Amino acid sequence: MLNHYPIWKYLILIFVLLISIIYTIPNFYGEYPAIQITGLKENIINKKTLNLVASFLKKEKIISKEIILKNGKIFICFNNSDTQMHAYDVLTVGLGNKYIVTLNLIPATPNWLRKLNSKPIKLGLDLRGGVHFLMEIDMDKILSKIQEKTINRLVNDLQKKSIKYSNICKLDNYSIRIIFLNKNSFLKAKSHITKHYDELNITNDSNNILKISITDKKIREVKNNVISQNINIIRNRINQLGILEALIHYQGSDRIAVEMPGIQDIARAKNILGATATLEFRLINNNIDQFAIINNNIPNDSEIKYTKYGDPVVLYKNVVLTGDHITDAKFNFDEIGNPQVTIDLDSIGGSIMYKFTHDNQDKWMATLFVEYEDIGHKYDNGRIILTKSEKIINIAKISGVFGNKFRITGINDLPEVRQLSLLLRAGTLLAPLKIVEERIIGPTLGLKNIKKGIQASLAGLFTSIIFMVLYYRKFGFIASSALLANLILVIGIMSLLPGMTLTMPGIAGIILTLAIAVDANVLINERIKEELKNGRSIQQAIHRGYKGALSSILDANLTTVITITILYIVGTGVIKSFAISTAIGIITSMFSSIIGTRAIVNLLYGGKNIKKLSI
Incomplete structure (x- = not known):
């Protein structure tokens, strides 16, 4: 029978639409102004911290909507941004520099939707506001x-x-x-x-x-490798410190752009990104006496480094192993209760350490901590000078052979041990970074962008609906329902994708796909009208109209997909967002225009003796 769908096809369509609606709904609830608190160094977030935060708020009579302790972080939601800012000032002073206190935005999604893991689309910096850094690698x-x-x-x-x-x-x-x-x-x-x-x-x-x-x-290989690894390390470091939804991508040949939506505090963001630390394991040259050290009479293969207490130690220049090979670093305590850092190495690092310890039994090895810091000095052209800071944090006798696993002891400062393990676990930067550009984008500007984006989307949607209804009448209503379904499908899929971030170009991509969806329905309707003019019956005209338009729709969308794929490959940041949203829209528009409208048409006209079509 022509123009007939089995029941199971309708059930699948209803199921897809229902799922899309469920995952689209959270985007209409908005977000609460919030504060996020993350532990720094030795300070672990627990119920005691939660009670301390609550006491600060209670003392200042600040009313919060909700306080959540989740995954080692505290989230405090407020009804308005004024209360949020007041609480931020109070908690920043009260908690001091022991914790990272950042302004944030928390989705106001109801609990029943949260249980279904239904979340709103992550918004980019231009829609949500936040902090933007452009960081230059010191090649x-x-x-x-x-x-x-x-x-x-x-x-x-x-x-x-x-x-x-x-x-x-x-x-x-x-x-x-x-x-x-x-x-x-x-x-x-x-x-x-x-x-x-x-x-x-x-x-x-x-x-x-x-x-x-x-x-x-x-040189090109080195630069590409350094940029790629530094991006991964920065991302790991931000995740370790509890900052969510950060966007990190390369820009040019030696720069990395970092965007942290929802964060409004540049000082805190700098604190997160500023640590460019690594370790160097070196053999100690014990053949040099104290008199030679005082007179700086050191052979060319060695150099003097200092412990944190200022004591000089002569190390061989040859670096046995660097922090590049560290895969994990954990803070714990040894058998007698002293703090230590347990380190895991990759296979290459393990092989190097095994051979080194095997060949140097009973010799002394030092662990040199290297950090690049911005202390305010600049070149004449304004570029920041990063100062290299080095100190020996551990000296140990090689009393056995070890490989992939070993531990660093002798650091009695508990905060220092925790900070060291965190930095090593997050990754050591292959080259130091300096911030060459920084700016804050306020949430108010983001709200204006969202408002304009929604207005543009609705204007495009209603204009298309009015045109389709006036020109194609009943089939125009069917096409308009497919447009609405297409919009729901796009938002639902984008909400489901874990790594998807919506930006203004992404909204432009959604608007573009609405036009593409209209184009597909125009092709189908015009083909049906042609078949009717050629003397086909109504049932045959509908069948041949959809079948004949299919190849044209596929060809038109295929060329768009090719262009979007190229944009995604060569583009960065917001360009990728535009490409992804457009690609999703193309897929959903084909689904809604070809399958969705066909299902409605079959339901209304399939198997019936129709004398005239309203098209």
């Missing part, structure tokens, strides 16, 4: 480190090959110059470096002098 530090490692590697190789040289030194642009004693040594070194160092270029060779530089390909 000079990482490339200088590669230059130093290359020099150490060259020195070791030349010594192994018994190739004599008189001097090896750094040049500008991360180049290296080696002066050899004779022509024979020069030629041997040139042959060896050309064969075994693919990442190096020999840019100048004359008079037994070899000038070497890092290839452009290697």
